[in-house]
Amino acid sequence: MTEYFIRRVLQSILVLFLITLITFGLIHAAPGGPTKIFLAPGLSQEAAKIQAHNLGLDQPVAVQYIKWVGGLLKGDLGYTFKNHLPVGQILWPTVGNTVVLMGVAWLLSLLIAVPWGIYNSTKEYGLSDQTASFVSYVGFAMPTFWFGILLQEMFALNLDWLPLSDMWTMGKEGNIGNLFMHLILPVTVLTLGFLAAYSKYARSSMLEVLEQDYIRTARAKGVKERRVIFRHALRNALIPIITVLGLDLPILVGGAALTESVFNWPGMGRLFIDMAVAREYSVLMAITLITAVVVIIGNLIADILYAVVDPRVQLGKGGRSA
Amino acid sequence: MSANLNNDIAPGGQPSVQPQREDVQPTAPLKKPPGPWMTVWKKFSRNVYAMTGLVVVLIFVIAAILAPLLAPYEPSHIDLMFANLPAGTDNHLLGTDELGRDIFSRLLYSSRISLLVGFAVAAASVIIGSLIGSLAGYFGGWLDTIFMRFVDVMNSIPLLFLNILVLAIFGSKVSYMIMILIFTSWMSVARLVRGTFLQLRETQYVEAAKAIGVSSWGIIFRHLLRNASFPIIVNATLMVGGAILSESALSYLGLGVQEPDTSWGKMLSNAQEFMLIDPIQAVYPGLCIFIVVLAVNFVGDGIRDALDPRQKAMVSRRRLKQWRKDYSK
Numbered sequence: 049m050t051e052y053f054i055r056r057v058l059q060s061i062l063v064l065f066l067i068t069l070i071t072f073g074l075i076h077a078a079p080g081g082p083t084k085i086f087l088a089p090g091l092s093q094e095a096a097k098i099q100a101h102n103l104g105l106d107q108p109v110a111v112q113y114i115k116w117v118g119g120l121l122k123g124d125l126g127y128t129f130k131n132h133l134p135v136g137q138i139l140w141p142t143v144g145n146t147v148v149l150m151g152v153a154w155l156l157s158l159l160i161a162v163p164w165g166i167y168n169s170t171k172e173y174g175l176s177d178q179t180a181s182f183v184s185y186v187g188f189a190m191p192t193f194w195f196g197i198l199l200q201e202m203f204a205l206n207l208d209w210l211p212l213s214d215m216w217t218m219g220k221e222g223n224i225g226n227l228f229m230h231l232i233l234p235v236t237v238l239t240l241g242f243l244a245a246y247s248k249y250a251r252s253s254m255l256e257v258l259e260q261d262y263i264r265t266a267r268a269k270g271v272k273e274r275r276v277i278f279r280h281a282l283r284n285a286l287i288p289i290i291t292v293l294g295l296d297l298p299i300l301v302g303g304a305a306l307t308e309s310v311f312n313w314p315g316m317g318r319l320f321i322d323m324a325v326a327r328e329y330s331v332l333m334a335i336t337l338i339t340a341v342v343v344i345i346g347n348l349i350a351d352i353l354y355a356v357v358d359p360r361v362q363l364g365k366g367g368r369s370a
Numbered sequence: 371m372s373a374n375l376n377n378d379i380a381p382g383g384q385p386s387v388q389p390q391r392e393d394v395q396p397t398a399p400l401k402k403p404p405g406p407w408m409t410v411w412k413k414f415s416r417n418v419y420a421m422t423g424l425v426v427v428l429i430f431v432i433a434a435i436l437a438p439l440l441a442p443y444e445p446s447h448i449d450l451m452f453a454n455l456p457a458g459t460d461n462h463l464l465g466t467d468e469l470g471r472d473i474f475s476r477l478l479y480s481s482r483i484s485l486l487v488g489f490a491v492a493a494a495s496v497i498i499g500s501l502i503g504s505l506a507g508y509f510g511g512w513l514d515t516i517f518m519r520f521v522d523v524m525n526s527i528p529l530l531f532l533n534i535l536v537l538a539i540f541g542s543k544v545s546y547m548i549m550i551l552i553f554t555s556w557m558s559v560a561r562l563v564r565g566t567f568l569q570l571r572e573t574q575y576v577e578a579a580k581a582i583g584v585s586s587w588g589i590i591f592r593h594l595l596r597n598a599s600f601p602i603i604v605n606a607t608l609m610v611g612g613a614i615l616s617e618s619a620l621s622y623l624g625l626g627v628q629e630p631d632t633s634w635g636k637m638l639s640n641a642q643e644f645m646l647i648d649p650i651q652a653v654y655p656g657l658c659i660f661i662v663v664l665a666v667n668f669v670g671d672g673i674r675d676a677l678d679p680r681q682k683a684m685v686s687r688r689r690l691k692q693w694r695k696d697y698s699k
Contacts (some may be wrong), residue, residue: 063523
């Protein structure tokens with residue numbers, strides 16, 4: 049167990065290192081290099097040189113990379129090129145906002161999807177099951193941003209029940225009720241997407257378990273159906289769901305970017321899009337890195353939970369190399 | 371054949387009566403049993419959803435190909451005098467947008483780019499993914515290790531971010547968008563092919579092929595890849611829908627298709643700006659994306675169901691349930 053844990057952590061660090069290389073490499077692969085993009089176009093030769101020196105752009109790429117990684121290890125994410133603000137100052141508040149939005153949507157969809165999927169697995173092809181399958185088809189085919197726009201038109205413009213966008217109404221920052229009203233539409237959009245996937249996972253995972261021999265044994269010895277479902281089947285069915293949750297993390301963060309952009313939510317995803325258009329590479333690198341760290345840690349936790357929940361999984365023997 | 375046997379004379383026996391030979395016609399050579407493609411098609415064509423999806427996709431593809439003939443107006447023709455016309459006025463089937471461009475024509479031309487991106491990305495990802503997956507799965511070793519670590523890296527970055535990053539750095543062009551979407555979507559095919567190869571490379575027919583000296587490439591292309599082809603097709607079909615969605619998302623964010631070209635995502639981002647004036651404009655392009663992706667997904671699921679031998683059992687289980695219910699009445 050400890051050996052496996054250490055190996056997984058080392059692997060994660062390697063992946064993280066590769067990600068820093070790729071993001072940094074991408075930005076320096078831009079036509080003309082970063083120098084051309086960062087500097088104001090009308091600058092004279094000397095002024096450009098001085099500014100490039102101030103930004104550290106005249107150093108060799110390898111030195112810049114080492115400096116950047118060194119800064120990261122100390123928690124320094126660098127500075128923006130335009131106003132020379134510390135990246136952290138821009139970034140951290142948006143991280144919190146994204147966590148609020150995603151956390152609510154994610155928890156809500158899990159709370160709906162898992163019990164629903166379990167119920168559907170006991171009543172295959174019933175009305176509820178058909179509905180779930182319809183919802184998941186819609187959820188997979190609907191462009192999230194289009195759904196968002198439709199909801200805005202319906203509930204914000206036509207009916208005027210809910211605010212159109214943003215996180216707070218002006219002057220009401222910090223008011224929980226106000227936040228709640230602003231959360232409803234984006235959370236609905238996100239929840240539909242998650243629901244589509246998770247209820248399907250929960251159902252198929254349950255169905256697989258319900259076919260096992262030990263379930264038949266339990267039924268044969270006269271265990272009540274409810275106890276079979278909750279005690280015998282559910283605990284085993286949850287295991288694959290945990291892995292899926294870990295693997296889905298990047299989709300969670302990426303999907304939020306679109307929703308945040310539609311609803312003008314001041315989150316990390318929207319910041320990424322804005323900064324991509326403005327070509328603020330230090331912010332982009334920081335966001336990519338933070339999400340990668342979150343995803344890697346999420347996967348690590350999922351893997352370890354998997355081992356803890358399921359005693360059949362033998363770690364450290366190379367059993368799960370794929 | 372059995373009729374033949376009965377009428378034949380036992381060895382050594384004397385025929386008292388000339389056996390009345392019925393008009394046994396020489397049996398026609400047995401028809402070749404239907405191949406796997408035919409079997410799958412038979413099952414597929416019985417699936418209503420899948421067939422509907424197929425027809426819808428074909429309609430969209432034909433409309434996209436014939437767009438110059440079908441479109442009543444030039445899609446980028448600006449006429450501010452006739453901006454935001456409601457549907458049906460002045461021969462504008464679906465009205466005009468904020469610059470007076472005919473929405474129906476724009477939808478038709480948009481479908482060209484959206485479908486092009488969808489199919490091109492799926493096709494190229496399948497080719498690249500199969501190649502990498504078969505190399506990793508067949509040869510294993512360091513090749514496999516490098517491949518797996520790379521997939522790990524790709525799975526740790528939100529792919530939408532990667533797409534945005536690359537398009538922001540290199541500029542927004544349809545060709546760039548197709549390339550980056552290929553780069554971010556070949557992994558699932560590669561994983562699938564690798565997994566299948568890991569299973570299949572231990573089978574006896576591969577061993578036999580090796581024993582008679584078939585080259586590695588021969589084994590990969592003739593024996594292994596063919597056996598993996600059906601799941602790959604399913605994956606590719608579902609990938610078309612994903613690519614169309616990604617394209618529309620990137621164009622919606624302003625990083626994909628640029629003026630004067632148009633795509634459904636781009637039309638949506640324009641429509642959102644003018645939501646207060648003419649909300650119905652946001653409906654059409656989104657509906658197109660939704661219908662196409664839904665249709666493609668139906669086709670993909672139809673193929674998967676047709677391939678799944680368990681599917682039959684599931685239907686019969688359902689019947690069994692019904693039967694039990696009826697029986698207990």
